[in-house]
Amino acid sequence: MKKIFLSLSIIIGFVGMFNFTYAADPVNITLKVYSGDTVLFDGPKTITPCAQSPDIIDPLQFTVNGKCAIEQSGLSNTWTWNYTPSGWLDELGGYTTTPDYSKSWNYFVNLTYGHGSDALNQYNPSANDELLLTYDSYPLRISASQNSGAIGDTIIFTAEEESTFDANYNMIWTPLSEAMITLDAQSCVTITDGTCSIILNTSGSLNAVGSKTLHVPSANVNIEVSAPDPEPEPVQHNSSGSYVNYIPTTIANNITKSTFDLKKAFEFIISQQKENGSFGEDIYTDWTALALASGNYQDQTIKLIKYFGESKTENKLVTDYERRAMALMALGLNPYNMNGENYIEKITASFDGKQFGDINQDNDDIFSLIVLSTAGFTETEKMIIDDISFILSKQKENGSWDESVDMTGAAIQALANTTEKSCFLVGSLSAPAGAALPLGSPACETSKNKELFSAVNKAKEFLKQNQKDDGGWGNVSSTAWAMQGIIALSEKPEDWKKNDKTPFDYLASNQDADGGIKNEYLQNRIWETSYVITALSGKTWNQIMYKFNKPTQAQQEAKEKSSKQIIAKNITQKTKIADSKKEIQKTENLSPQNTATVINSLDEKSTEPIKDSWFRNFLNKIFSIF
Structure with a gap:
């Protein structure tokens, strides 16, 4: 018995000589694994030491490395060891490197590309590192022009992606267009230089985040927003792409009035979106794009952007090209080149030396001016000068265009950005508000400005004379366009009362229970509801649309x-x-x-x-x- 005990003691003592302790301590990191838009893992992870490669079997040589993180994530993984000690992660979570290597796993450490220096299994993490693995997706980051401000301040956001190599094959950050920046209930979509802006309308500690299809969402950027000093008038405009519901809910005597439910109106048009991202025919899809551009509905907006990227307008009238260009610019998409189509060129090609499109119509001229003034054309160019002259020549004696409330509202918007000597209607966003001079001020008394001032005032009087006792202008479409004309006049639609009724009262009375405008035809409901949403954004069409410059010759060749x-x-x-x-x-x-x-x-x-x-x-x- 003593011999058996002695033998066991020797065996135990012998095994004790091989104490399987590791040379490295565990490390806490954040692990993120994305395949396209699918999140396979996103959270904290404690990594314990493991063999860096299959040929290492001594636990004393184990290290904490990227291979450990993958193996301990719980995801299936397969490695190729043709170039030991470097390993190739061939499969992770069921997503495998394609035979042509068009899709493979890449890794980033604290948003710095890792493959440029070491294989994943050779990466040794430090405490609190962020290890990101992507398959068919790209890292995204955002920054803000300032991290604090007050309500009414403008924050410019910049979105970048890490998807391009420099000459030395170091991955670099480049501007990212079409990224959605969300700040609380507000949002904006970046344009080609990767920027977009939001006018703050909510106080508090807010977090901004960037997102885009096939991109890993950005880290939060904190914005501290304070309430402004009390002012007699509320902020009405919001350039963020999200709506500001400034519809008055009470009148001076505190009698509550019914209001237009903007949220339900958005829900209605969203419910009408097709699987391909459109809203039916081009005319309905284009006008709905301007409405969505003033809202905060990321998924629907992205679907619509994809649709525009894969489709071309099926109609051939210049007004169709103008409307499509407005829709694209409202979403921050380039009208000079969308899916191989140059809509600005199609518009300018219709110019006959005096006017655009049909000589017997003026609507195509009005909308040409709206589009081109936001697409890099200036009031000093002959084409624009001639267009303005033609539009002014078509104004009726009573101040209208075509005896139409709709076209009169549109014409006011078109003319609002075409003055000389930096003179602007206050409602125009063509120049900073602080630099704008009232159009009727002595410093602005050029012959052209006098003509414009007279024209817009005659148009204003026409709208005044034609407002109905119910506060509207005969129908929802005319009312919506008239309201945007009023906004271009630097006035507030709620101040336009007839029989103690405002345009808002009229719109509220025409909203159906599902949020859409009352109409027996569904397509008309989509169309008119979109008009109303756009008008209630508190902005003109030019203010909703992003500005674009004319492309250079080099950019044209690089199309x-x-x-x-x-x-x-x-x-x-x-x-x-x-x-x-x-x-x-x-x-x-x-x-x-x-x-x-x-x-x-x-x-x-x-x-x-x-x-x-x-x-x-x-x-x-x-x-x-x-």
């Missing part, structure tokens, strides 16, 4: 080219591989002309030295088989 795709997507361009088969051609980050369609493009090889990394050597090995 349809972009460098958004990372190197993995360029692998599919096998015929472009350098003769040495040891270098990958770089992508050149051309200014994107089409914000909805990204086309792969490869440029000539860089003459700058290329950094040799494990990832580069690995790709060279792959290419050597071709």
Whole structure:
């Protein structure tokens, strides 16, 4: 018995000599795993040491590395070890590298691309690192022009994506268009330079976040918003793309009135969106785009943007091109190149030296002015000068255009941004409000300004004379366009009363229980409800639309080219591989002309030295088989 006990003691003592302790301590990180828009893992993770590669079996050589994080995430994973000690993550969570390498797993540490220096299994995390793995998606980050302000202040946001390589194959951040920036209940969509702005309308500690399809949502950016000093008038305008419901709910004697339910109106039009993102025929889809641009409905807006990126207007009238251009610019999309179509060129091509489109109509001239004045054309260009002259020549003696409330409201909006000597109607956003001079002030007394001032005042009088006792102008569409004309006059629609009724009272009386405008025809309900939502944004069409500059000649020649795709997507361009088969051609980050369609493009090889990394050597090995 003593011998048995002694033997056991020897065995236990012998095993004790091999104390399986690890050389490294566990590390706490944040692990994020995204495949396209699918979140496979997003949260904190404590990583314990493991073997960096299969040939390491001694626990004393175990380290805390990226391979451990993957294996301990609970997701299925498969590695390739053809270039040990560097490992290749071939499959994660069921998503596998495609045979042509157009889709593969990439990793980022604190939003810095990792593959440029070490393989994932060779990355040793530090405490509180963020380890991000992406498959067919890209990192996104946002920044703000300021991190605090008061209600009424403007915050400019910038969105960037990490999807492009420089000459040395270091991944760099580039501006991201069509990203949705959400700040509390407000939002805006970035344009081609990656920026958009929001006028603060809510106080408190707010978080802004950026998002876009096939991109990892950004980290929050905190904005501290304080309440402004009390003012006699509330802030009416909001350039964020989200609506400000400033419809008066009471009158001076505190008698509560019915109000138009803007939220239900949005819910109605959203319920009418088709699977392809449209709202039916072009005319309904385009006008609804302007309405959605003033709201905070990200998923529906993204669907609509995708639709515009894949479709072209089926009609051939200049007014159809004008309407589509307005819809695109309201969403921050480039009217000079959308899905291969240059809508601005189509509009200007209809100019006959005096006017646009049909010589017997003036609506195409009015909307040409609205579009072109927001697309880089100035009031000093002959085409614009002639267009303004033609529009003014069509005004009736009673101040109207075509005896129509609708067209009179539209004409006021068109003329609001065309004055000389930096003179603006206060409601115009063509210049900073502080720099605007009243159109009727002595400093603005040019012959052209006098003519414009007279024209808009005659138009205003026509609207006044034709307002009905119910507060409206005969129908919902006319009322909505008249309201936007009033806004362009720097006046408040709620101050326009007839029989103690305002335009808001009229609209409220025409809203149905489901939020849409009352009408027996569904398509008319979509159309008219969109008109009303746009009018209730408190902005003119020009104020809703993003401004675009005329493209340069170089940009025209670079049409349809972009460098958004990372190197993995360029692998599919096998015929472009350098003769040495040891270098990958770089992508050149051309200014994107089409914000909805990204086309792969490869440029000539860089003459700058290329950094040799494990990832580069690995790709060279792959290419050597071709």
